[in-house]
Amino acid sequence: MTDEGIRYRPATEADLPACEVIWREGLNDYLVPLGQYEVPEDNPSLRLLHAHTLATDPDRFWVATRSDGPDGADRPIAFGSAVRRASVWFLSMLFVRPGEQTGGVGRAILRRILPADGDDATLATVTDTAQPISNGLYASVGIPPRMPMFNLVGRPSRPDELRPLPAGVHAVRFDATTPAERDRLHDAEIGGLDRMTLGFVHREDHDFLRRQGRIGYAYRDGRGDLLGYGYAAEIGRIGPIAVRDPALHAPIVAHLLDAVVPRGASAVWVPGAAGPTTEMLVRAGLRMEGFPVLVCWSRPFADFARYLPISPGLL
Numbered sequence: 001m002t003d004e005g006i007r008y009r010p011a012t013e014a015d016l017p018a019c020e021v022i023w024r025e026g027l028n029d030y031l032v033p034l035g036q037y038e039v040p041e042d043n044p045s046l047r048l049l050h051a052h053t054l055a056t057d058p059d060r061f062w063v064a065t066r067s068d069g070p071d072g073a074d075r076p077i078a079f080g081s082a083v084r085r086a087s088v089w090f091l092s093m094l095f096v097r098p099g100e101q102t103g104g105v106g107r108a109i110l111r112r113i114l115p116a117d118g119d120d121a122t123l124a125t126v127t128d129t130a131q132p133i134s135n136g137l138y139a140s141v142g143i144p145p146r147m148p149m150f151n152l153v154g155r156p157s158r159p160d161e162l163r164p165l166p167a168g169v170h171a172v173r174f175d176a177t178t179p180a181e182r183d184r185l186h187d188a189e190i191g192g193l194d195r196m197t198l199g200f201v202h203r204e205d206h207d208f209l210r211r212q213g214r215i216g217y218a219y220r221d222g223r224g225d226l227l228g229y230g231y232a233a234e235i236g237r238i239g240p241i242a243v244r245d246p247a248l249h250a251p252i253v254a255h256l257l258d259a260v261v262p263r264g265a266s267a268v269w270v271p272g273a274a275g276p277t278t279e280m281l282v283r284a285g286l287r288m289e290g291f292p293v294l295v296c297w298s299r300p301f302a303d304f305a306r307y308l309p310i311s312p313g314l315l
Helices: 014-033 045-057 104-113 132-140 179-197 203-212 246-259 275-284
Strands: 006-010 060-069 075-083 088-096 122-127 145-154 169-174 215-218 226-234 237-243 264-273 295-296
Touching: 006 075, 006 104, 006 215, 014 045, 014 075, 014 088, 045 060, 045 145, 045 203, 060 179, 075 104, 075 179, 088 132, 088 203, 104 132, 104 179, 132 145, 132 215, 145 275, 179 203, 179 215, 179 226, 215 246, 226 264, 237 246, 246 264, 264 275
Parallel strands: 088 122, 237 264
Antiparallel strands: 006 060, 060 075, 075 088, 122 295, 145 264, 145 295, 169 215, 215 226, 226 237
8 A cells, every 4th residue: 555545466357357448548648639549449459468468477467556436446547567488578568547647656566567676587668659758767677769660551552562472482371280280380490480589489479379369370491491480360460470581571471461361451560670571561552550669678689670579568
């Protein structure tokens, strides 16, 4: 309990609907005055992400609550969630309800979910360029902004600008293999590719992608060696993508745009280090939407010319 009557505690599943509301209110509070569209109320992907991070890292998902109703019940006014994958600690989200944002609540939650003193973890997060206060908070704890990431949205109106897969490279859907074959693929090959490009293995996040409905592809050469992988969803989201050779990054994005045709627009968050992919998508007719986000880290840990994240909320 603080002097202002605010309590801090680990989150439970019952808190997740309130966290979704806080997320939406927090975004709309600064996006709408800047001329951006209001964030819609229904966001199934966000609910799945919150449930996933709570399930994998329950000790790193905290809420701040205040008793502000006639029934005397504590209600969440802020939340923060982070995940730990090997030596990398990643802040997934930190949001405070408008009207509660000047009392140090966000910093108090962050302090509770950061690694303990003496832990040599690499710290990372993704934050909005339109949030200088948040950017300053993360920089003050050793996670300064390093690289922009752009949201490319739409469908190719000039498909001839998309780069084809090189000759001899073929794509195989993950779900075209047996469960045992998929297990061997993840354990023997995808894990190694993740370690090479991202710096850690995260099988639990690959399992989450399948539960979320994303369709995965393995890209192999004529000898059968794994050159990369990529995911796309019928709702339009593309990623993550990992490749051995950066030159294969753009062709895999192009293949996924064609292989998984969404019900509406496609959307892909492209790191600034993957410039050729951004150039290809813009020339093909996709547009940059909204503000870029900033990828922040305490020290280098990933090769973002060869890796495209799941989303700004999960590497």
